[in-house]
Amino acid sequence: xxxxxxxxxxxxxxxxxxxxxxxxxxxxxxxxxxxxxxxxxxxxxxxxxxxxxxxxxxxxxxxxxxxxxxxxxxxxxxxxxxxxxxxxxxxxxxxxxxxxxxxxxxxxxxxxxxxxxxxxxxxxxxxxxxxxxxxxxxxxxxxxxxxxxxxxxxxxxxxxxxxxxxxxxxxxxxxxxxxxxxxxxxxxxxxxxxxxxxxxxxxxxxxxxxxxxxxxxxxxxxxxxxxxxxxxxxxxxxxxxxxxxxxxxxxxxxxxxxxxxxxxxxxxxxxxxxxxxxxxxxxxxxxxxxxxxxxxxxxxxxxxxxxxxxxxxxxxxxxxxxxxxxxxxxxxxxxxxxxxxxxxxxxx
Amino acid sequence: xxxxxxxxxxxxxxxxxxxxxxxxxxxxxxxxxxxxxxxxxxxxxxxxxxxxxxxxxxxxxxxxxxxxxxxxxxxxxxxxxxxxxxxxxxxxxxxxxxxxxxxxxxxxxxxxxxxxxxxxxxxxxxxxxxxxxxxxxxxxxxxxxxxxxxxxxxxxxxxxxxxxxxxxxxxxxxxxxxxxxxxxxxxxxxxxxxxxxxxxxxxxxxxxxxxxxxxxxxxxxxxxxxxxxxxxxxxxxxxxxxxxxxxxxxxxxxxxxxxxxxxxxxxxxxxxxxxxxxxxxxxxxxxxxxxxxxxxxxxxxxxxxxxxxxxxxxxxxxx
Numbered sequence: 001x002x003x004x005x006x007x008x009x010x011x012x013x014x015x016x017x018x019x020x021x022x023x024x025x026x027x028x029x030x031x032x033x034x035x036x037x038x039x040x041x042x043x044x045x046x047x048x049x050x051x052x053x054x055x056x057x058x059x060x061x062x063x064x065x066x067x068x069x070x071x072x073x074x075x076x077x078x079x080x081x082x083x084x085x086x087x088x089x090x091x092x093x094x095x096x097x098x099x100x101x102x103x104x105x106x107x108x109x110x111x112x113x114x115x116x117x118x119x120x121x122x123x124x125x126x127x128x129x130x131x132x133x134x135x136x137x138x139x140x141x142x143x144x145x146x147x148x149x150x151x152x153x154x155x156x157x158x159x160x161x162x163x164x165x166x167x168x169x170x171x172x173x174x175x176x177x178x179x180x181x182x183x184x185x186x187x188x189x190x191x192x193x194x195x196x197x198x199x200x201x202x203x204x205x206x207x208x209x210x211x212x213x214x215x216x217x218x219x220x221x222x223x224x225x226x227x228x229x230x231x232x233x234x235x236x237x238x239x240x241x242x243x244x245x246x247x248x249x250x251x252x253x254x255x256x257x258x259x260x261x262x263x264x265x266x267x268x269x270x271x272x273x274x275x276x277x278x279x280x281x282x283x284x285x286x287x288x289x290x291x292x293x294x295x296x297x298x299x300x301x302x303x304x305x306x307x308x309x310x311x312x313x314x315x316x317x318x319x320x321x322x323x324x325x326x327x328x329x330x331x332x333x334x335x336x337x338x339x340x341x342x343x344x345x346x347x348x
Numbered sequence: 349x350x351x352x353x354x355x356x357x358x359x360x361x362x363x364x365x366x367x368x369x370x371x372x373x374x375x376x377x378x379x380x381x382x383x384x385x386x387x388x389x390x391x392x393x394x395x396x397x398x399x400x401x402x403x404x405x406x407x408x409x410x411x412x413x414x415x416x417x418x419x420x421x422x423x424x425x426x427x428x429x430x431x432x433x434x435x436x437x438x439x440x441x442x443x444x445x446x447x448x449x450x451x452x453x454x455x456x457x458x459x460x461x462x463x464x465x466x467x468x469x470x471x472x473x474x475x476x477x478x479x480x481x482x483x484x485x486x487x488x489x490x491x492x493x494x495x496x497x498x499x500x501x502x503x504x505x506x507x508x509x510x511x512x513x514x515x516x517x518x519x520x521x522x523x524x525x526x527x528x529x530x531x532x533x534x535x536x537x538x539x540x541x542x543x544x545x546x547x548x549x550x551x552x553x554x555x556x557x558x559x560x561x562x563x564x565x566x567x568x569x570x571x572x573x574x575x576x577x578x579x580x581x582x583x584x585x586x587x588x589x590x591x592x593x594x595x596x597x598x599x600x601x602x603x604x605x606x607x608x609x610x611x612x613x614x615x616x617x618x619x620x621x622x623x624x625x626x627x628x629x630x631x632x633x634x635x636x637x638x639x640x641x642x643x644x645x646x647x648x649x650x651x652x653x654x655x656x657x658x659x660x661x662x663x664x665x666x667x
Contacts, residue, residue, distance in 0.1 A: 198413075
């Protein structure tokens with residue numbers, strides 16, 4: 001898979017070289033409809049981006065070529081100017097954006113779910129708090145019938161079995177969002193493994209990609225892992241409800257993800273530099289995440305950049321139904337408005 | 349003396365010289381490529397080597413957030429899984445090769461031979477998927493609990509076979525690797541056994557040897573060095589295998605004596621982590637890992653060569 005990603009990286013370089021050429025020709029008179037927009041980055045956003053690209057090509061004729069090489073790769077490619085846009089699950093700080101003269105905005109929302117393999121417990125019936133989740137992944141809470149789990153799960157028949165922890169083995173934006181959340185709710189996690197796309201996991205086995213974690217959790221009895229929401233639905237997995245910042249236990253679904261996006265304080269976040277985990281709303285799911293698009297503020301090729309922006313305007317206005325179909329959550333209307341203002345203001 | 353002979357001789361001498369140069373160039377090209385690859389990996393990993401020194405090889409830390417890296421776990425995992433692979437693959441491969449050359453009825457040799465070669469053509473990702481979805485659950489349900497119950501309580505070696513029955517770990521990875529290298533060893537060994545001169549075997553039979561005596565006293569000793577070469581071809585593949593291993597090894601940076609515990613391998617760590625390694629030191633540590641894989645392979649192959657020389661000297665043979 002990574003070999004593929006590697007090939008994709010080279011392909012992206014090659015394609016983007018062709019893309020820029022195509023763009024030049026388009027600028028030269030062939031018309032913007034011939035444009036080929038190139039992008040690279042997050043694997044999380046790949047399914048919905050490619051669906052948008054197909055719809056957009058039908059409507060406008062412009063091709064979007066997106067290579068899902070990983071957030072880190074997307075950031076370095078857009079910094080190097082080899083692609084028209086990059087996509088990252090981890091927002092860049094305003095300073096880093098200013099340094100590379102980049103603009104940043106979110107495009108779609110998704111959630112990360114604590115999935116379990118527990119027989120006799122219906123999906124969502126198991127309740128976990130943030131600190132408890134951190135203690136489980138730190139290997140401090142070792143069995144399912146640990147008093148700290150039993151206390152918040154009255155009436156749930158918890159097995160007296162060891163907890164098998166499953167995490168990601170590859171660097172991933174999903175891991176970043178997950179560990180960011182754990183760091184927010186647990187000071188021992190923050191001073192221990194901390195947050196990042198890969199961390200030094202104190203315990204457990206590593207699965208490669210969301211599909212690897214999903215496969216391990218399905219195979220290992222009494223295991224717990226974390227995957228993106230779409231994988232929960234596709235694989236019919238068992239999952240836990242989480243206690244949010246307001247103290248309520250919430251299930252992962254489109255409604256609670258939207259609620260998190262609505263209550264997150266976007267207006268104050270400069271360049272949308274905000275990780276949505278642990279949002280304040282009463283019904284907000286605490287492990288809500290988003291993918292950010294990165295674009296140069298003053299692009300070398302204005303026509304290419306405009307074509308890419310047209311694509312994202314289309315995605316934000318008309319693509320959100322498509323996002324729902326693919327188990328992502330559309331951005332709240334107020335946020336879309338903010339993004340459109342931001343784009344008009346910052347990208348030339 | 350006719351005047352033609354010296355001319356013809358000098359022409360052939362010139363052609364010979366060109367031919368020598370071309371073949372020598374081809375041979376040197378490999379050496380230069382090898383040297384350049386090793387040098388560029390050492391250069392790419394210099395930041396990690398400078399930062400951690402010898403600690404890079406002896407430390408079990410692997411913390412991308414804290415910027416602390418040590419290669420002991422991946423090195424250990426790589427070597428242990430490869431040893432398990434060879435323990436399984438060598439007897440099976442030699443069995444296949446001997447069966448095909450000396451025992452099997454002629455009509456069955458073709459189909460089995462082709463089946464073995466087809467095994468070699470299966471992409472490693474397929475072995476990985478099979479390992480994850482089919483073989484790991486089998487290990488978890490049947491093999492791991494059995495090992496825990498029977499070998500686990502034994503003193504000394506018990507610890508090697510004790511662990512959570514999750515079906516993912518060094519033993520599973522080693523077995524999958526073993527299956528993967530069988531065709532490589534078996535195919536070469538079969539060709540080598542076929543090259544044993546029939547009169548040798550026939551003489552042994554004429555002297556009243558049993559089939560087993562012919563195999564163990566004539567065929568195997570005659571083909572010894574080539575068979576060891578085949579085994580090390582398989583070992584080389586096992587050391588560097590990436591995709592299949594990463595699916596069933598568990599990818600955890602933990603050092604454990606138990607074969608049932610997850611571990612990591614050099615190739616798997618690089619494949620897993622390279623794309624998102626965004627810090628300079630992190631990337632350098634991964635390239636340094638690649639360099640260490642190179643060193644490990646070199647040491648293992650040199651040891652094999654030495655072993656071979658020893659055996660040959662002991663038996664008074666020169667090739």
